[in-house]
Amino acid sequence: MTTHLTHWGVFEADSDGERLTSVRPWRGDPEPMALIENVASAQHHPTRIDQPYVRQGWLERGPGATGRGDEPFVPVSWETAFELLSGELSRVYREHGAESVYGGSYGWASAGRFHHAQSQVHRFLNCLGGYVRHVNSYSLGTSEVLLPHVIGSAELLLGHATAKSVLVEHAELVVAFGGLSPKNSAVSPGGVSRHNTKTWIGAARARGCRFVSISPLRDDIPAEAEAEWIAPRPGSDTALMLALAQVLDADGLADKEFLDRYTVGYDRFVGYVRGEADGVVKDPGWAESITGVSAERIRTLAHEMAAARTMISVSWSLQRAERGVQPLWLGVVLAAMLGQIGLPGGGFGHGYGSSAHVGEPARGRSVPRVRQGSNGVATFIPVARIADMLLNPGQTFDYNGALLVYPDIKLVYWCGGNPFHHHQDLARLHAAFARPETVVVHDAFWTATARHADFVLPATMSIERDDYGAGQNDREFFPMKALTRPHGVSRDDYAIFGELAERIGVGKEFTEGRTVDEWLRHLYEQWRAEVNDPAVPDFDEFWDSESLALPTPDPDPVLLSDFRADPERFPLATPSGRIEIFSATIDGFGYADCPGHPVWLEPEEWLGGASAARFPLQLVANQPRTKLHSQLDVGAHSRSVKIAGREPVRLHPDDAAARGLRDGDIVRIFNDRGSCLAGLVIDDAIRPQVAQLSTGAWYDPDPADPTFCRHGNPNVLTADRPASSLSQGCSGQLALVEIEPHRGPLPELAVDGPPATIASVAQRFS
Numbered sequence: 102m103t104t105h106l107t108h109w110g111v112f113e114a115d116s117d118g119e120r121l122t123s124v125r126p127w128r129g130d131p132e133p134m135a136l137i138e139n140v141a142s143a144q145h146h147p148t149r150i151d152q153p154y155v156r157q158g159w160l161e162r163g164p165g166a167t168g169r170g171d172e173p174f175v176p177v178s179w180e181t182a183f184e185l186l187s188g189e190l191s192r193v194y195r196e197h198g199a200e201s202v203y204g205g206s207y208g209w210a211s212a213g214r215f216h217h218a219q220s221q222v223h224r225f226l227n228c229l230g231g232y233v234r235h236v237n238s239y240s241l242g243t244s245e246v247l248l249p250h251v252i253g254s255a256e257l258l259l260g261h262a263t264a265k266s267v268l269v270e271h272a273e274l275v276v277a278f279g280g281l282s283p284k285n286s287a288v289s290p291g292g293v294s295r296h297n298t299k300t301w302i303g304a305a306r307a308r309g310c311r312f313v314s315i316s317p318l319r320d321d322i323p324a325e326a327e328a329e330w331i332a333p334r335p336g337s338d339t340a341l342m343l344a345l346a347q348v349l350d351a352d353g354l355a356d357k358e359f360l361d362r363y364t365v366g367y368d369r370f371v372g373y374v375r376g377e378a379d380g381v382v383k384d385p386g387w388a389e390s391i392t393g394v395s396a397e398r399i400r401t402l403a404h405e406m407a408a409a410r411t412m413i414s415v416s417w418s419l420q421r422a423e424r425g426v427q428p429l430w431l432g433v434v435l436a437a438m439l440g441q442i443g444l445p446g447g448g449f450g451h452g453y454g455s456s457a458h459v460g461e462p463a464r465g466r467s468v469p470r471v472r473q474g475s476n477g478v479a480t481f482i483p484v485a486r487i488a489d490m491l492l493n494p495g496q497t498f499d500y501n502g503a504l505l506v507y508p509d510i511k512l513v514y515w516c517g518g519n520p521f522h523h524h525q526d527l528a529r530l531h532a533a534f535a536r537p538e539t540v541v542v543h544d545a546f547w548t549a550t551a552r553h554a555d556f557v558l559p560a561t562m563s564i565e566r567d568d569y570g571a572g573q574n575d576r577e578f579f580p581m582k583a584l585t586r587p588h589g590v591s592r593d594d595y596a597i598f599g600e601l602a603e604r605i606g607v608g609k610e611f612t613e614g615r616t617v618d619e620w621l622r623h624l625y626e627q628w629r630a631e632v633n634d635p636a637v638p639d640f641d642e643f644w645d646s647e648s649l650a651l652p653t654p655d656p657d658p659v660l661l662s663d664f665r666a667d668p669e670r671f672p673l674a675t676p677s678g679r680i681e682i683f684s685a686t687i688d689g690f691g692y693a694d695c696p697g698h699p700v701w702l703e704p705e706e707w708l709g710g711a712s713a714a715r716f717p718l719q720l721v722a723n724q725p726r727t728k729l730h731s732q733l734d735v736g737a738h739s740r741s742v743k744i745a746g747r748e749p750v751r752l753h754p755d756d757a758a759a760r761g762l763r764d765g766d767i768v769r770i771f772n773d774r775g776s777c778l779a780g781l782v783i784d785d786a787i788r789p790q791v792a793q794l795s796t797g798a799w800y801d802p803d804p805a806d807p808t809f810c811r812h813g814n815p816n817v818l819t820a821d822r823p824a825s826s827l828s829q830g831c832s833g834q835l836a837l838v839e840i841e842p843h844r845g846p847l848p849e850l851a852v853d854g855p856p857a858t859i860a861s862v863a864q865r866f867s
């Protein structure tokens with residue numbers, strides 16, 4: 102029996118050396134997650150990549166050959182793969198330079214610090230001279246750019262939030278925009294040892310705390326909250342928040358002392374709320390017409406918030422949308438108006454329901470990790486501009502006050518991510534991926550991204566290799582011993598890069614002469630020396646232990662309590678040192694879609710807009726309940742909710758009836774960008790006029806039409822439209838669509854098996 106860490110929890114497993122024979126949640130986890138069932142069932146699935154492959158066209162016609170994503174693959178030996186790829190990498194670096202290589206390689210990969218895929222690919226490409234990188238994330242593309250201007254940093258809210266334990270003791274009212282989703286808080290980057298969502302929410306409720314969940318889905322908060330459910334039109338929270346601010350101002354409930362001492366720019370903002378410039382008072386009646394929430398409820402909620410110790414929680418999803426800057430900024434502004442920032446149980450939070458680590462106290466120390474080296478290339482893109490970059494080399498674009506230029510990319514290297522899962526407007530991405538001369542992908546599975554590569558190199562799963570790891574803010578550091586041998590002839594990313602580096606002549610720089618076992622020991626012992634704590638055992642003792650507890654110096658932190666106590670001594674890292682309700686910096690950028698204080702700006706795609714006449718349903722493309730993103734989509738738990746193999750879409754009974762749809766029907770979801778099939782689930786836990794299709798179903802395009810996904814990936818429907826000129830973040834959460842019955846025979850899926858391969862050509866090249 103051995104324990105193993107995943108992003109979604111810790112499990113104990115038995116193995117026969119080949120496969121896991123039994124999997125149980127770790128004894129220490131009070132709220133284990135069913136996602137662990139996906140691992141064993143997926144490991145030897147037919148979609149596992151068993152050996153190296155090269156796309157037929159690339160093999161026969163060389164770099165730049167057309168047909169990427171539509172052609173069969175040729176199985177090759179590792180020797181052939183290494184020979185061809187090391188030659189191609191050398192050619193591209195020699196002929197076009199490091200700035201022609203995109204190695205951003207966004208993606209979650211697996212838990213485990215040494216085999217962390219992004220660290221390995223970045224370290225490898227740095228040894229070759231560097232690569233064009235990405236900044237920011239799909240998760241928090243807007244937050245990471247906005248929050249430094251408003252409160253000095255995003256990390257404050259993510260890594261140093263007021264602890265959930267403090268909310269349990271002190272919060273009287275939690276107003277949760279985007280809910281407090283139990284599915285999302287089951288996951289945390291790097292792993293979760295003890296899930297506690299239901300526990301902390303239940304304990305707060307038992308003490309008398311009230312929860313208000315503002316979200317299109319009733320189940321965006323656990324039943325333990327006994328929450329009131331308010332369901333505004335998606336994308337309209339900004340109007341609701343402005344009206345709450347208007348009531349606080351008009352009814353004398355705003356904390357003037359707090360605003361004077363700790364913030365700048367309130368006057369300009371409140372002038373806008375009062376309608377001084379545009380003649381529109383942003384009162385509850387105004388907000389009712391935009392949000393659909395009754396003016397009376399908005400008014401009383403503002404009073405309840407002012408009367409109680411109130412935590413305003415904004416989920417990450419609200420900023421992963423058009424105009425995503427606005428509700429995030431307004432959450433901070435409302436908390437400032439209530440004057441409770443820095444007090445236990447009050448103030449502002451961002452992502453208590455989005456990731457398990459938010460609201461866990463920060464650890465006193467990090468864990469060992471491999472250094473990525475230094476990048477010889479300065480050029481970068483905001484991560485969600487990948488398709489724009491590939492399609493528009495040389496074109497300029499805005500980002501956070503700068504005017505940047507897209508580089509001319511010849512080679513794309515992806516290791517540990519799935520852009521044909523995570524990016525928006527997948528048909529456009531398909532066209533963008535035709536541009537580079539060569540695409541290289543390491544993955545364990547035949548994802549749509551692997552199918553869009555020229556070189557497909559089979560990586561091990563984390564259960565097939567030795568590693569160690571701990572999630573962000575998680576108190577437990579786990580050894581992760583290999584549970585089985587690798588599937589097929591797959592290899593660790595480290596081993597693949599090590600061999601390539603050797604052939605290109607930078608082997609020593611990359612491996613430093615160490616095996617995996619030597620690296621694990623070396624990094625651990627280096628860390629142990631830095632930590633200098635007699636309670637930390639040597640490597641051998643750690644390796645044979647279940648886990649090592651990591652200290653948390655302050656177990657019950659309150660966000661910005663030091664700033665509140667002494668704002669001169671503990672200023673924020675903003676230009677004024679205070680909370681910026683008006684940011685002169687952002688105002689100076691002059692972006693029409695992002696002025697100097699939060700405002701209501703209509704999104705392009707929302708139920709109150711013109712395009713809703715043709716596409717009258719708001720698609721919520723949120724995170725999946727039965728998996729992490731697209732990972733292990735072929736696993737048992739993920740498959741258990743599919744309908745005729747298609748991803749489930751949820752619809753309100755009235756909307757289903759209006760379209761003559763019945764529970765379990767296969768439906769076609771469509772808009773002007775694309776269409777997909779899905780299996781219908783009728784559910785009154787969803788707001789009318791909303792359809793929920795989570796992300797994660799592997800993109801399975803019709804061979805003749807990349808805009809049509811047979812499986813149910815919502816990213817054929819979402820727009821590749823930046824959340825704002827400021828952030829250039831992803832806006833994939835929402836899109837407008839229509840739904841109709843699927844007519845005709847059900848097309849077979851191709852993505853649940855391996856792609857077409859051509860063995861005969863292999864003979865000629867091996």
Ligand SMILES: Nc1nc2c(c(=O)[nH]1)N[C@H]1C(S)=C(S)[C@@H](COP(=O)(O)OP(=O)(O)OC[C@H]3O[C@@H](n4cnc5c(=O)[nH]c(N)nc54)[C@H](O)[C@@H]3O)O[C@H]1N2
Nearest residue numbers: 208209210211239240517518519523543722730731732833
């Ligand atoms: N419409 C819409 N789209 C979204 C979102 C949304 O809300 N709506 N959310 C976005 C967000 S927040 C995110 S974070 C992204 C997530 O997007 P990704 O992080 O790209 O998604 P994953 O499915 O986790 O992709 C990880 C890949 O790494 C592979 N892998 C696992 N371990 C290893 C390893 O050790 N080595 C190698 N080489 N490969 C490995 C897995 O098989 C998988 O294919 O999606 C984004 N996309």
Ligand SMILES: Nc1nc2c(c(=O)[nH]1)N[C@H]1C(S)=C(S)[C@@H](COP(=O)(O)OP(=O)(O)OC[C@H]3O[C@@H](n4cnc5c(=O)[nH]c(N)nc54)[C@H](O)[C@@H]3O)O[C@H]1N2
Nearest residue numbers: 240279284285288315335336416417418455723724729730
């Ligand atoms: N099980 C599971 N957990 C995960 C992940 C996963 O793939 N699977 N992914 C992880 C990752 S990488 C991330 S970044 C986080 C993301 O965390 P979040 O971004 O918070 O998660 P989502 O599920 O995308 O969205 C949460 C909810 O927001 C609501 N919502 C959408 N639009 C609106 C709106 O306009 N207004 C309001 N009020 N509510 C709205 C939706 O109903 C949705 O269910 O989740 C993490 N947790």
Ligand SMILES: [Mo]
Nearest residue numbers: 238239240241
């Ligand atoms: Mo994310």
